[in-house]
Structure formats: C-alpha cells, structure tokens
Amino acid sequence: MQTMSISQRLTTWLRLVLDLIAPRVCPECGRRFDSSGRELCPYCLKRYPRTNYHLSPTDNDLARLFWGQFPIERAVAFYYYSPQSKLAKVVHAFKYHGRTQLAQELGELMARELLSNGIFEGVDALIPLPLAPVREQERGYNQAYLLAEGISKITGIPIYNNVVKRGEFVQSQTLLGTWQRRQNVDDAFKLVNGNMLEGQHVMLIDDVITTGATIIACGKQLAIIPDVTISVLTLAHTIK
DSSP: OOOOOHHHHHHHHHHHHHHHHSOOBOTTTOOBOOTTOOOSOHHHHTTSOBOOGGGSTTSSTTHHHHTTTSOOSOEEEEEEEOTTSHHHHHHHHHHHSOOHHHHHHHHHHHHHHHGGGTTTTTOOEEEEOOOOHHHHHHHSSOHHHHHHHHHHHHHOOOBOOSSEEEOOOSSOSTTOOHHHHHHHHTTSEEESSGGGGTTOEEEEEEEEESSOHHHHHHHHHHTTSTTOEEEEEEEEEEOO
8 A cells, every 4th residue: 555755745734734724716616625736626627518629620610710721630629618608717717817727737637538539649749829928927827838738748748838939919819800810910920940840740729719810820830830730729719
C-alpha cells in the first residue's frame, strides 16, 4: 500500500486549512469544493451543452467558418457557448478573475474525452492563440495557453508559444460585427518562427470562438509555413 510523503501530507493539510479560511466554490453553482484540489464542478459539467463536433471534425458549424480562409484539417469545439449560459460564468472566472486552474482542468478534460476519437492523431504542435500584449499584461496569463497546458499534459503534444506574434487591435472585438471583426484583426498577427514547423501538423487552441475572425487571421499566417497542416480546437463555440 502506497503511503503519502511528508510533503504530500503537508500539502493536503494546507489545502484543508485554506478551504476552511477561504473556501473554494464553483463559480457557476456556488458549491464548495472538497480537498482534492480539483476546481471543476462535477454537477455543473453534466449540464454544459456539448457540440459533438468531434463526430464530424471536417464538416461542422465551426469548420465552415474557416472554409476558403485557410486550409483547415479539423475544427472542433467542445461546448456551445452563449453569454447567458452556465458555462459563461466558468469562462469568466478563469478569463478575468484568475481562476487559472479551471482552464487547465478543462484542457485536460477535453483531451481525455477527445483522445480516443482521433482528434489529436498526427498533431505535432499545440499553438495557443496569442493574446494582445496589453491584455496578457493586464491578466498576467493567456487563457488559451492554460488550456493548451492541460491538453499537452494528457496528449504529450508539445506547446509552441512563439510561432506567431500578436500586435494590438485597432479596437476591441466585443461590439463589432463579423465583417468588422475580420478587418480589425487582418494585420494583428505575424509569423516569426515558422521554419521550425515546416511540414508539421499544428493545432490552434482557443477558449471561445464567435465569428472566427481572430483564428482566421492567425491561421492565414500559419498557412505561410511550407507544407503545414492546420487544425483548430476550442473550448466553446458561440451560438446565436
């Protein structure tokens, strides 16, 4: 029978003490978490609407956003998203309130469930969609990178974080329409280290895709790489 080390015991006791002082709760339903250290709520996970895009990764509502924009191999979103949805509270928690472990655990969850469906087959590199520098400085992290960390932990696929650089947008994407979003991000990305991925299959990782404008702008830069194959995986796809 395996026994806990001294450091493991200390970590467990520290977690118990912290949970007494400042209990961790689910950002959606408010339930308190146990001392396992996990932050995904098993009750809420059952209620988030799945897309099942993985059953048709080459032809679904997400993949169609990219047709004719850049060569797309597979495109999968795990959940449907709307601003008023239960999932939105969780996304908001890891995106704006520092609940970074939520993003990492969601990345692990996606990877575990999609691994047997061939979504990662042949993929050589994970590329988190870069944040605008000011945004990343404000938050202190890139939520797409956190998702990629969770995915990489399960799949073993390495993360390449310096292939595409991102500049600042002319204005925020939030209130813009589809066409305006695309114009706003047309020159937002620049390929800087593409030679290391020549002939490779790369997978762009994002948290929520709405019009696909940002992914399209980034994908067009990646498509410059000779013989590259591009797939897209996002936590959620916005439904109207």
